[in-house]
Amino acid sequence: MPHKCTKCGREFEDGSTEILKGCPSCGGKKFLYVRPDERHQDVLEEKSISQIAEETKQEVLEVAPPLAGSGTEVHKRVESIRIVGPGSYELNLEKMAETGEVVIGIGKEGKYAVDIVSMVKPVKKPKKKTKGKKKEKGKGKG
Amino acid sequence: MSFLIKTKKKLSRFLKVFFRKRRARIGIYGPPNAGKTTLANRIVRDWTGDAMGPVSEIPHETRRARRKENITITGMNGNSVDIDIVDTPGVTTKIDYKEFMEYGLEKDEAVKRAREATEGVAEAMHWLREDIDGVIYMLDSTLDPFLQVNIMMVGIIESRKLPVIIVANKIDLPDASPGRIKSAFPQHPVVPISSLEGSNVEQLYEQMADYFG
Numbered sequence: 320m321p322h323k324c325t326k327c328g329r330e331f332e333d334g335s336t337e338i339l340k341g342c343p344s345c346g347g348k349k350f351l352y353v354r355p356d357e358r359h360q361d362v363l364e365e366k367s368i369s370q371i372a373e374e375t376k377q378e379v380l381e382v383a384p385p386l387a388g389s390g391t392e393v394h395k396r397v398e399s400i401r402i403v404g405p406g407s408y409e410l411n412l413e414k415m416a417e418t419g420e421v422v423i424g425i426g427k428e429g430k431y432a433v434d435i436v437s438m439v440k441p442v443k444k445p446k447k448k449t450k451g452k453k454k455e456k457g458k459g460k461g
Numbered sequence: 462m463s464f465l466i467k468t469k470k471k472l473s474r475f476l477k478v479f480f481r482k483r484r485a486r487i488g489i490y491g492p493p494n495a496g497k498t499t500l501a502n503r504i505v506r507d508w509t510g511d512a513m514g515p516v517s518e519i520p521h522e523t524r525r526a527r528r529k530e531n532i533t534i535t536g537m538n539g540n541s542v543d544i545d546i547v548d549t550p551g552v553t554t555k556i557d558y559k560e561f562m563e564y565g566l567e568k569d570e571a572v573k574r575a576r577e578a579t580e581g582v583a584e585a586m587h588w589l590r591e592d593i594d595g596v597i598y599m600l601d602s603t604l605d606p607f608l609q610v611n612i613m614m615v616g617i618i619e620s621r622k623l624p625v626i627i628v629a630n631k632i633d634l635p636d637a638s639p640g641r642i643k644s645a646f647p648q649h650p651v652v653p654i655s656s657l658e659g660s661n662v663e664q665l666y667e668q669m670a671d672y673f674g
Contacts (some may be wrong), residue, residue, distance in 0.1 A: 332658060359632050359661065363639070363653050367640045368644040369643075400583070407557045407559075407575065408555070410554050410583075412552065412554060412582075416586055421583075
């Protein structure tokens, strides 16, 4: 039967050898058996805030202020990828989701490399008789 | 009962010949180390017997998108869906080679990994732009779901009007709190699972058959 750590609640599969040295999460040495069909039940039945609010009929109060200015504001940038240094990159996911056009920022600020080839749409073979869209013009430097 | 299900399956197969639909292409997205490849491996193994790719505890192990075609997933109620699974590299806004050196990689290797991981994110975003019909967004339920990258990615997926199932993975760990993820994304179905141990994956298959079918 699977085991459960009595200290932190982590559950282990039947025959797990990890618990011989104590619980790898909290170091606890006491375990109890759990029925296989009851494994992770406490976690699976965990309620979300809205569910708790519904049951207790209390309002949801948000104490934490919204995250502002945390990290870098990558979404306002023109570049899709910024190379901060060798092996260190910042990625602008919103730009990457919008278009395949690649503008690369180099260093901390103000330097850009523009990949013009990525801005020209590949000429598709006309499968249907409708005309293809006009090529978009590449944006200039930011 | 099973007779009905069999008939239903036969009928749907028969109809498919006439109304050939492109298989839905389902991308598994999420931050690095959420367990995307572990889940992809499990899905592929459960339904075809193959494997998808290697997993590791160092983030960005998957740096190229991998695709497995023609997987039929059947829910308990007999609903089934034919999909292609695309396992994508972890999506993040910052990649720094120093992070990999903490896992014991040499500098050269870490820099190379960072470069490949960056290409991987670009590739993942390319797939999302061009070729994905539905998304499984995977989160580590021991971590804070309110990270900028998660909010941004779910927003991007919503703006493309793609159906999304959020998977709260790693429920086998003691700090797991799928309720936190449910609170963060109340607008989407959230399925808590352990892709490593396979707990509750049946519910995910059920949800996939319903949602992507």
